[in-house]
Amino acid sequence: MRLELRGITKRFGSLVANDHIDLVVEPGEIHCLLGENGAGKSTLMNVLYGLYTADEGEILLDDEVQHFSGPGDAMAAGIGMVHQHFMLIPVFTVAENVMLGHEQTRGGGRLDLEAGRAKVREIADRFGFHVDPDALVEELPVGVQQRVEIIKALSRDAKVLVFDEPTAVLTPQETDELMAIMRQLKSEGVAIVFITHKLREVREVADRITVVRRGAIVGEASPGASDAELAALMVGRAVELTVHKEAPQYGTSELVVSHLDVSDARGTVLVDDVSFTVRGGEVLVVAGVQGNGQTELAEALAGLQSSVSGSITLDGVELVGRSVRQIIDAGLGFVPEDRGVDGLVGSFTVAENLMLNRADEAPFARYGLLQLKARDQFAHDKVDEFDIRTQGIDVPAGRLSGGNQQKVVLARELSRKLRLLVAAQPTRGVDVGSIEFIHKRIVETRDAGIPVVVLATELDEAVALGDRILVMYRGRVVGIVPATTPRDVIGLMMAGIAPDDAGAAA
Amino acid sequence: MTALAPAPAAVPDAGEHRRVQVISRKAPIAFAIVTGLFAILLLAVPREGDATFRFATVGDLFTIPNATVPGMATAWTAVVIMGLATVAAFVLVARRRRVPGWISLVFAFVFLVGFLAWAAAGSPSDIPAVRLIGGSVLLSVPIVFGALGGVIGERAGVVNIAIEGQLLAGAFTGAFVGSVTGSPWAGLVAAIVSGVLVALVLGVFAITYKVNQVIVGVVLNVLVIGMTSFLYSQVLVPNAERFNDTERFSRIAIPLLSKIPVIGPALFNQTIVVYVMYLTVPAVWFALMRTRWGLRVRAVGEHPSAADTVGIKVERTRYRALVIAGAIAGVGGAFYTVVSVSSFGKEMTAGAGFIALAAVIFGKWDPIRAALAALLFGFASNLEGALSIVGAPVPSQFMLMLPYVVTILAVAGLVGRSRAPAADGVPYIKE
């Protein structure tokens, strides 16, 4: 089936998320939609899938104009979608998830579960998947859940299949498998839209590449284009991914983590016997595919995990077993991974957010009472110093752009007297200008002789920012290597292959 | 077409992460506390004499003789058995094994027998097993219907604090329409309609206008109390004969079944509404767990956006579930006026809707468990009456308190573990 989008425009208030987008996807073609986070790719696909209604423009399938009032219509027309955040019901089985919405029934509205199971088996066999139709989805690994999503779409005979950032949660190896599946689908004549911001994947499978920036199409590229060309199209100017920094000058302070275990409420060990040392004056990047224990490691450092064993010492002081408050007072600066959730109170003002973790101490509070003058003076200073673009210090922080929100968090953390900085994905969803600024401030902190731990999922950032790189896989440390290690070696390590073997393989 | 995809071996398995086993020590601890408290009670308030349990009713197929047991001896025997069960539970947990459900059941039954033996010791009256069971069933009818309504609503993602309001509205219209028409059937239908109306108001505010569901529920209760009390004083009281004096459903004895000793007269000599209840419980279970409707209802309650992406209309599904739930709760309301007594009284439901809510949670959002929980709560209320007959030194208020205490223990995770539908109480805001 041939998909064509003509002049799709979608506005949210004053924001134009999609600006007259034209797109054609032929059957048996993998069409990549490349763009930065926030470029409007997912909005476009949600319009296609009937989740949003476009303000202007039309959707054509085999040259017929379609009118979707909901995903049901889109599916009936032959459009399937593998969502970035899986649209699976965790407490249902695979078969129930696959049949949901187009259930076959026997008499009296009874579910025909056997038909659902058969459908799962049939599609799974066709693609060589290994999926138990009666397994509960919540108990399946992420990679398998994604296959359930694919089965779900195929069970409705989708002729146009949209993959929305499908590789964000996959290991490099799982990603390769997904690419193989896409090629097989393509050979069966399915039209595939592949949304991503990762250049490597694009060049590997794309037949055509369309680059989106700020809601508009900025160009097409051939799969043979270089990384630099594609990246320049994506961000609108030539980007330099390197961070200027001198060789580390080691200071005296030191973070020592030894035999650290973190487990969740169900007893799954998420951080498994992790040991490392970070010296003052160096940046240790913790790299890995999302969900391999990095988040929990960072949270354990900040005292946010409840069942932790092992030892974390900062300049000889044990941090395990201490409260978050005590750890903050011991000199931890913490930039959490999800700033909108953990780093900021969106409805609080910029000024309030800048003193969020200091509301009990002078000069912001005296005798339990807030000192508004001190708060506002501090806020004005920091807004200037960190170039936070806001209409004022009384604006709710949730209204700032991602980059400026992150600057608020960074300003708050860096303006305390630190002995350790832990920054989890500090540049996620941040515009390019702010990324450079944030990198610069992190390097300055390192150069002040403070140990710095940065979590990164993007290889580029890991290599650019780190002095050494610690790779995690399934909660364990695969290895700690210098930042000069070849990228493909680090990539293999992210799939759980030990550095020596990885080096040999690469 | 042959598979190009990688071999299954490449698929990562679940459980690659190391696991440490989490074992709950709650059962043995709870056992130990109950056993200890019971022993203290026996020591503090010893009672003389025998206790008699009566099982027979006139017309039984065969007669089970009364059982007379020495009160204190029976009670202490119960303590010993409970102690053994506690030890067994501790041993199981120490060996990192689960405590099976039947041990809990035995524990509860032995405790009940021991407690009754203690309570009735030396009393001239006996403990009528038939009335104990039959009365419990009757007291739990509105709670069961309310809880079933609550389960359906919450499975669809709508928290229904207004069960109380639905019961009360059902009781009022049941009495009014039943009196005006002179037919309990008409009263029943009217009660169903009013249950649905309350549900629709809940739906309009909670689903369409996305008002916090707890707020709507609390306020709806007040609204229904206000309206029914106002109309009661203004309309029903001045014309009580015309408007507030209904025919009631009469009891129907089911041939044969009603002759079974103990449970026959207790369970099978009841009104049509009670038999409807017997059928509704499994029917709701079947509908929720085994039909397309149920799958969709549960889907919108667990993950509405996932349901939306496969073309299920979330709001419409929730409305439909609420309407059905309201109808069921309405039947429970009708029970008050077309089965139990023949006239409406101000706030006559007296918190049964909240007990139903408690049963929903205690029953872990499962229709059958919730109905059993409702039955248990009905039993607790009924036990209070039985105890006062035998003159047991247990203040009635503490028995009446029981359902609420048990529910708090349940939500605190001390009794079982409750997991609500994931999107329960969350309005669905389309992107």
Next chain:
Amino acid sequence: MSAEQSAPSGDAAARAVAPTSPESGGGDGGPDRRWQEAIARATSGGWAVAVGAVLLAVLAGSIMIAVTDPEVQDAASYFFSRPADLLKAVGDAVGGAYSALFRGAVYNYNADTFAKSIRPLTQSLTYATPLILAGLGVAIGFRSGMFNIGGQGQMLMSAAAAGWVGFSFDLPAGLHIVVAVAAGVVAGALWAGIAGVLKATTGAHEVIVTIMLNYIAFYLLSYLLATPGLLQAPGSANPKTPPMASTAILPRIFGPQYPLHLGFLLALVAVVLVWFLLNRSSLGFRFRMIGENQFAGRVAGVNVSRTIIGSMLVGGALIGAAGSTQVLGLITNGFGSDIDAGVGFDAITVALLGSSQPVGVFFASLLFGAFKAGGSAMQAGEGIPIEIVLVVQSLIVLFIAAPPLVRAIFRLPQPEKHRTGKKKPREPKAAAAMAAPTTPTADGAAR
């Protein structure tokens, strides 16, 4: 049990498949913040919506009064012969009702003297007193993300404690009042604290726990009242306490002919103190922090468990003060298990109507206090059951909570940001963090 305590980071698989799945019965706080958002939305309707809501509710009340009025029904039976009679009957019924309400709540223009004419106003303020205190208590809960439905139970327990001190202690006049009020405050705080502790340690949802605690308190008080030697008046078989000692009774502010007692001043002081607490203190900052975003609060070093318990204690203490004023100011000649007089639930509506702001709660309480005073007068004078007041009050809150409905009825413009301010529901953590409607940023709306 420690393993089952709230742990916001679940295992990776569960997190990836279902961002909405709770770790336990509410321990992860996600749903709570969505509630907070709902409350924020429910209470930020603007004055036009508030006026519209009151108008609609009063209209609905009028219809109920008119339809159930016997004379109106009579006139309706011959409507086609003399339609004017029906209109007149309706006017008489409704007009009579509301003028009686006004005379009972604000100013009785039929009274002989000015002193008697303004008595209703002081009656309204007297009824408003416990509403202000309890409403502030509920509001503090709302602002810290806690839904305290347990006002009734907290009132009952505090009344029991204050009453017990009030009738059984022998203390000098001033001190007796202080000790009795303090006992009530402590009892209310502790009763609410149960829900706080359970929420903080096990994740048990406070809505369920407080509802259940209401009934437990009711039966506990019934037991105490029915048991000689505890709260029951000696020599009586009624479930009622003896009268309060004269030393424990709150003095009347304007002398014996006006019911307004010292509790009203206490309530005024409480309004100021709560405003200060919420807006100017570190403790209030922490309350609001966990109310708006528990996760950020935790990362910022706030001890969430302790703050939850603290907020319930402070809220319960205020509701306890309300219970104390009931037994030491309003009903001083002994009380039964209905001493809460619905204040526990009215407090919720008052807090909602007042946007959980101290000053808003104050004025909402005045309105509801006036309804209560006027409703009694309406019942006495016009024979209209006082429950009509419940109907009007609950309708006001329902309409206030759904501004779009009110705007639609009155054809007011619907604000546009309402729709677009939402983030995707599939990212509930992020969406809920934006408690206030926000203008979407580029990566918010388009990601």
